[in-house]
Amino acid sequence: MKSFTGGCLCGEIRYQITAEAGPSRICWCRDCQKISSNGTVNVIFPSDAIKISGAPGQHEKTADSGNTVTRRFCASCGTQLFSDSSGRPGLTVVRVGTLDEPSTVKPTTNIWVASAPSWACVDPSLEQFEGPPVVAPQPKA
Template sequence: MKTYSGGCLCGEIRYEVTADPGPSRICWCRDCQRIASNGTANVVFPSAALKVTGTTGQHEKTADSGNTVTRRFCPKCGTQLFSDSTGRQGLTVVRLGTLDDPSSIKPTATIWSASAPSWACIDGALEVFKGPPPSVPHKK
């Protein structure tokens, strides 16, 4: 197992995670576009393996799936760092761009491509899903 480290723009929030990374995907859902102005690049880790220094702010929203998604960010500089979902207990999404070495984990799929804007750069070499990935339960 490798240790990954990262943090926000201003340095107030730092984190370390020692675990094998789970799925890594680029998400073009409308919520991600609002927080990132683009798609978000993410990786899933076991929540228990994530050690955070500093106090994050958080925002809860009901996703299209019906799950409650809690996004955590730095209250000083606004950097989005983590996301937890009631549909994904025990797992935390980490924003790839906040890693100290963002090349250390590579996305393997694009999700929610149907809501991507016309100018989105979607890598044809990755698996593309129009909606959520098959492993995410999608309740209506």
């Protein structure tokens, strides 16, 4: 099982993840642009695999997708760390830049590219979605 560590700029929030990395995406939605002044690079992990030390602040908002998104950040330095969506229960998005070794995760997809500014560096070699990624339906048991 892989293990990842990371934290905020000031070190008040630290985390450890014991799980394989899920999908990693560059998100160009307007909310991500507002929290980072650019697109955000994110990776998805099972929520219960993330152990956090420190107490992140949080902000809840309805996203363009219609889902309720709770973003967690360091209340001292403002570093955006995690987000949880009502559309993905049990999964947490981790900002790749907060990993101690961000090169261990490589994005495979650009999402919400229709919202990207004209100057955005959107990697044409990655899969692209104009809006949210298309999720294949799960087979029923």
